[in-house]
Amino acid sequence: MTRLLLLLSLLAPALAHAEIDIFACEPEWAxxxxxxxxxxxxxxxxxxxFQDPHYIQARPSLIAKVRQADLVICSGAQLxxxxxxxxxxxxxxxxxxxxxxxxxxxxSLVMRxxxxxxxxxxxxxxxxxxxxxxxxxxxxxxxxxxALAARLSKIDSVNSNTYTKNLELFITEWTxxxxxxxxxxxxxxxKRIITHHKSWVYxxxxxxxxxxxxxxxxxxxxxxxxxxxxxxxxxxxGGADVIIRSPYQDARPAEWLADRTGLPAIxxxxxxxxxxxxxxxxxxxxxxxxxLLEATGDx
Ligand SMILES: [Zn+2]
Numbered sequence: 043m044t045r046l047l048l049l050l051s052l053l054a055p056a057l058a059h060a061e062i063d064i065f066a067c068e069p070e071w072a073x074x075x076x077x078x079x080x081x082x083x084x085x086x087x088x089x090x091x092f093q094d095p096h097y098i099q100a101r102p103s104l105i106a107k108v109r110q111a112d113l114v115i116c117s118g119a120q121l122x123x124x125x126x127x128x129x130x131x132x133x134x135x136x137x138x139x140x141x142x143x144x145x146x147x148x149x150s151l152v153m154r155x156x157x158x159x160x161x162x163x164x165x166x167x168x169x170x171x172x173x174x175x176x177x178x179x180x181x182x183x184x185x186x187x188x189a190l191a192a193r194l195s196k197i198d199s200v201n202s203n204t205y206t207k208n209l210e211l212f213i214t215e216w217t218x219x220x221x222x223x224x225x226x227x228x229x230x231x232x233k234r235i236i237t238h239h240k241s242w243v244y245x246x247x248x249x250x251x252x253x254x255x256x257x258x259x260x261x262x263x264x265x266x267x268x269x270x271x272x273x274x275x276x277x278x279x280g281g282a283d284v285i286i287r288s289p290y291q292d293a294r295p296a297e298w299l300a301d302r303t304g305l306p307a308i309x310x311x312x313x314x315x316x317x318x319x320x321x322x323x324x325x326x327x328x329x330x331x332x333x334l335l336e337a338t339g340d341x
Contacts, residue, residue, distance in 0.1 A: 048203055062198050065107050065115035065138070067126060068095055069147060069314045070177045071186070073323050075115065077212050078191050082201050091316035094290045095121055096168060096262060100128040108133035109318040111144070113198055115190065117153060118147030119174035130239060143196050149174050149262075151189050155243050168262030169240065177313060179326055180220050182242075215262035219324055227331050229340035236264070236277070236305070238287035241312055245330070257295045265295040277303050284337045288312040289306045306337045 054262075064085040066072035072087035079085065086107055089095050095117070108114060108129045116122050130139060138144035154172025176182045191209035193200035230328035235242065238257045246253050254275070259269035277299070285307040287296045293307075300307035310330055311320040317333075320326035 043277055046076045048143065057261075060113045062194065063110050065111035065114045067114075067122050068177070069185070070323065070326075071115045071117070073314045074183065074187055074190060075113075078187055078205060078208050079194055079321065080204065080240070082196070082198065082204060091288075091313045091320070092290050098122070098125040100125045100132070104129055105132045108138065110137050111135065111138050113144045113146065113193060114138040115146040115148060115186075116231070117149050117151040117174045117176060119171045119176075120168070120311065121174035142339055144192060146186075146189060146193055148182075148186045148189075149176045151178075151185045152176050155247065156240065157188060164316065173240055173243050175312070176244055178330075179248040180216065180223065181248065182244060183323065184216055184220075187216070215324075221326065223327055223331055230331075230334055233283045233334070234281065235337050236282050236299070238285075238291045241288055242286065242310070250299045251319075257285075257287070262283070264292070270295055270298060274302050275298055277305065284308060284334070286310050289316045308333055308337045310334070 048279065061084040062079060062082055064072070064075045064079065064081075064083050065089050066075060066085055068089055069087040069091055069279075072085040075083055075085035086105055088107070089098055091147060106124075108168065111133075115129075116126060140147070149172070154174075154176070156169060157172035171327045174184075187209060191205045194205045198205075202316065225251045232252065234254040235246070236255045236257065237253060240253075240256055240258075240261050242251075245251065255273055257270070257273070260267055282305055285296045285300055285305050287293065287307070287309060289309055289311065296307040298319040299305065307311040310333055311326055312315045314320055314326045316326070318331050319332075
C-alpha cells in the first residue's frame with residue numbers, strides 16, 4: 043500500500059504535465075477554455091473581475107505563467123497593450139507569440155464595433171482598433187469557442203476528438219441559453235443606459251439597448267467634474283433609464299449622478315466572478331440580465 047502511494051506520488055507530477063497550459067488574459071476566456079478543454083487543460087486567468095484589464099502590471103509571476111503556456115488567449119484589439127507585449131517578450135516562449143498556433147486573439151474572430159482608425163492613443167481613446175470588450179455578446183463567445191476548439195485540436199491533436207465533442211456539447215447548451223436570455227431580456231429593448239466606460243457596446247447591440255452617454259468623456263480617462271455636470275443637465279429630467287458600472291470602476295461618478303438625477307445606479311459583472319452570482323459563463327449572463335431587469339423595473 044505504502045509502495046503504491048509512493049508510486050502514485052511519483053507519477054502525479056508527470057501526469058499533471060500532460061495537461062495543456064492555457065494563459066487567459068481575462069476570466070471569461072479561462073472559463074471558456076475549461077468548457078472546451080475540460081480535464082485536458084489547466085486554464086489560468088491573468089486578471090480577475092475586480093481588476094481593470096486595460097491596466098495590469100507585468101509581474102514576474104505572470105511572465106512565468108506565459109513561459110510555461112501552450113496557448114495564450116486574450117481579447118486583444120489593444121485591450122492588453124499596456125502589459126501583454128511585455129509579458130510575451132520577457133517570457134520568450136516562441137510557441138505562444140502572435141502569429142503562432144499558441145496565440146489566439148478573441149476580438150479578431152468577431153466584427154469589432156466602434157473602430158476609429160485613430161492610432162494616436164495620446165488623444166485618449168484607448169480603443170482605436172475597435173471596442174475590445176466583445177465578451178458581452180454571447181454570440182461572440184460562441185465564435186471564440188469554435189476557434190478555441192480548433193486551436194486545441196491543432197496543438198494537442200491526440201485529443202482532438204474530445205475537444206470536438208466538448209465543443210458540440212457547449213454549442214448545444216450555449217445556444218439554448220442564448221434563446222432563454224433573449225426571451226428574458228425582451229423588455230430591455232430600447233432602454234437607455236449610461237455606462238461608466240464603453241464596456242457594453244456588444245451587449246447593447248445584442249439586446250437592443252441604447253447607449254445614452256458614458257461617464258468617461260473620453261474612453262479610458264476618468265470621468266471629469268465638467269463632464270458629469272453636463273450629464274446632470276442632460277439627464278436631470280429623464281432621457282435615461284439606468285447608470286451602469288463594472289466592479290473595478292470607481293463608484294463615485296455613478297453615485298454622484300444617481301443621487302442628483304434619481305436614476306438607479308447598478309454594478310454589472312463585466313466577466314465571470316464579477317458578482318457573487320456570476321460563478322460561470324452561464325450564471326454570469328443570467329446575472330447581467332437579472333440586474334438590468336430589476337433596475338429598469340421589468341423584473
Ligand atoms: Zn475599454
